[in-house]
Amino acid sequence: MKNFPAISPAVHLSSRCRTAGSSAFFSFLQKTNQLGGRAEPATASTTAFAEIPPAITWLTVAQMAVKHPAWSENSLRALIFASKDRVAAVRKGTQNIIPGNGLAAAIRRVGRRVLINEKEFLDWVDQQGIKERQARG
Structure with missing residues (x-):
């Protein structure tokens, strides 16, 4: 039998998702928090969020x-x-x-x-x- 190296897939996947998949979203949230709730100048990325209506629950x-x-x-x-x-x-x-x-x-x-x-x-x-x-x- 072959011995495979012990890799924890849950840790690997979660760390990859946190850094690669949603880094743009987290950077957007950090910018918003740093501004203290003030609106920043409209860019292509922020206007896309503004046009989406709130989801119905x-x-x-x-x-x-x-x-x-x-x-x-x-x-x-x-x-x-x-x-x-x-x-x-x-x-x-x-x-x-x-x-x-x-x-x-x-x-x-x-x-x-x-x-x-x-x-x-x-x-x-x-x-x-x-x-x-x-x-x-």
Whole structure:
């Protein structure tokens, strides 16, 4: 049997990735930190970062409950259920419609998975507080 030299691939790969693959990104962050938050003159590399819109964060109900402990999974599921208009009991041939709570814009269903747009959900929560204050006085 041949004896191969002991090489730790994890250390080798991580050190190579840190120095070669993302050195431009780290140098960009260092420049930004050295400027103390002040903007530097626009160059081709900095304008490319400015044009990218912020990513939308989609979370499952369980992830949302862990990230924002103010809402349990059950309370989030109740809000999701009440997000759209729904039909109440049918009486004498008329349908009573129960209005939704307005959260439907922040919810997407992909198969059986329910995803919540974190930013829109938090904006919806802020709007609920504004509506209550306006209703009081």
